Amino acid sequence: MPVSAADRLLAERLADVAGEAIRPFFRSTYAQEIKADRSPVTEADRAAEAAMRRLLDAEAPGDGVVGEEYGEKPGVTGRRWVLDPIDGTRSFTAGRAIFGTLIALVEGDWPVMGLIDQPVQRERWIGVAGRPTLFNGVPARTRACAALDGVLLATTSPHLFRGEEVEAYMRLALAVAGGNLRQGPVYGGDCYNYGLLAIGTLDLVCEAGLQLYDYAALAPVVEGAGGRFCDWQGDPVSATGSGQVLAIGDPARVDDVLAALHG
Structure with missing residues (x-):
């Protein structure tokens, strides 16, 4: 309907x-x-x-x-x-x-x-x-990114990642920061980060451990602004998703993000 x-x-x-x-x-x-x-x-x-x-x-x-x-x-x-x-x-x-x-x-x-x-x-x-x-x-619009190095990454807290997620997140954080985490991610923000991505002031959000009520509203907002909302495998996120999510402002960077995340 x-x-x-x-x-x-x-x-x-x-x-x-x-x-x-x-x-x-x-x-x-x-x-x-x-x-x-x-x-x-x-x-x-x-x-x-x-x-x-x-x-x-x-x-x-x-x-x-x-x-x-x-x-x-x-x-x-x-x-x-x-x-x-x-x-x-x-x-x-x-x-x-x-x-x-x-x-x-x-x-x-x-x-x-x-x-x-x-x-x-x-x-x-x-x-x-x-x-x-x-x-x-x-109308809101995400921004284009010429490369993964230099995009602005956000996550609520690195302490929310578990086990192998920690290593995957750190690979991604290092890739976007050009290996220098002094110029690293933005922390805090929860759902607000996805709104900022939709208006082009953030480029990438990576999170894990989310429940349906944490992420269900985010996909239509991100994708309607020209971004991509997917899981850590690059697949669309349904109501039965794993809770691992990526919001990527420029869909041209999806493969780069997945490659960095998974090494």
Whole structure:
């Protein structure tokens, strides 16, 4: 089923209600807990997801919902809304406005619409399969890169890689830095990095260990801006992906990135 104007409007309304729930807590006082995986969850995370779920219950009751904080609600339409109320909760708790709300519409196993919203800076990216990505209503575009050496690489944290992933990431980091990691990657940013890639201020994002709610919204945004969103083998990322993802601003550099990653 093609993404409709009503679907897109609903995604924007979901971002609006999430932002209204989040902004009062930013750099303020709120309850916070540490989950079993040692990641933080705050009153703002839960308030934002609850607000989005209430709207979906009213506007799309037959659709499934998958959220980081409140799990999965099965649907009957073959469509799922995938929600991450605050992607980058550590940045949120540190008062850094580089977190974001992620909203995706998934049909079958494939994301067909994705939205990244930074509610403090009022920045919003929305991508729909087969259409140009918009950044605050204006078409977004990734930038061309003549070579892998010199591209600007970002990842949330090198500590999130495990085992052989560490060696693969370091090969990639050295390749883009020309062997000098003093001019190395940008760290921090979570979903915000993918938005920056879509407007051409970053060139490459490499991450692993992501869950569906972390990455479902990203592919339509990146690809609608002219980039490539794939796994570490260069294949499209579905809802059953491994959690290893690459966002490459210039598709001409895909083979270079894979060669560096895998040695």
